[in-house]
Amino acid sequence: MHELSICQALLEQVAQQTRRCGGERVRRIVVEIGPLSGVEPHLLNEAFLLARQGTVAQQADLEVVAIPVTVHCPACDSDHEVAANDLRCPVCGEWQTRLVSGDEMTLRTMDVEMPEQEERERGEVRGVA
């Protein structure tokens, strides 16, 4: 199970982004995971509960958006949702399809709590970033 080390990488990025925008804490993190990324969403959620301890995301929720596997078939010029272990075109059977989505392992958005005061400083920090 490598989900814990992936969570640690995720939380490093989250901490870096939080510093960059002058935020204090993170409330919600949204990641996109496709089945062909090799990451199991429920294991990622389990690992996140351990890995978030002592970080800016200590109380954050992790939302995993599951991305379907879709391929483009060059033979019949069409896109199809397929199973992760059978990427052939379901219409014409062509096997040399191109993956359109399904291997994502991406940090998409995070909701960051901003400090109450120091509006100006934050503006400056963001300006620099």
Next chain:
Amino acid sequence: MCDTCGCVTTSDHTHDTASAHGHGSGEAAEKRVEQVELVEKLLARNDHTAGHNRQHLEKHAVLGINLMSSPGSGKTALLESTVGALGSVDAMAVIEGDLETENDAERIRKQGVKALQIMTGTSCHLDAHQIHQALHRLDLSALDHLFIENVGNLVCPASYDLGQHLNVVLLSVTEGDDKPAKYPVIFRTADLILITKTDLLPVLTDFDVERCEEYVRRLGVTAPMLRVSARSGEGMAAWIAQLKSAWQDRFGADSPQVRAAVG
């Protein structure tokens, strides 16, 4: 128990006051929350280091080969048989990844080849940072081929770019021929697939090589598939040819090391 956060607490604990132990939810509700939009790969840092490793290898015209498979599919035996066939033993090196022991590195060293062992402890894969550290312990200027024998595992290594040029996935005939259907992620990373231990095919009649290839092609994988046996020597010449041509495709003319071996 505190209703807000579920922590075990005493009766005087509330969340209305300033966040004494860092919850502060009453207060936080009034705080301004900004949504930060990003499109960042979760393993961006690993990938960055992997890119750096690749540049480092290319600077010295070293082909990086990442061997991935389940435990016991014959990665080390393949490397033992590769030694000598590829050219000078000084022109290849091996980085071994295992949870414990130096056993595999010692097997390679017995062949006269430089081998570094990375013991990953509980970690189920090698990452680019570990390879980066190992690269600093190797004299790359003397090498043509650097083999990385990843931790035996068909799941986790697939997600980590190490800075290799070639991903080689091994599947032994003692495993099921439907492994590509069960572990699509790792087989999709393959630039070359080796069906190993083919000397056992006559007794392991359940393993159908053609069916196995069919499962691989269903993943849209165009990588060549070779049948090899380190024991009988079947397919070893084709494997060596793949390694040499991969080197030449990338780095052009023969290197001093390859020339010396041929000459």
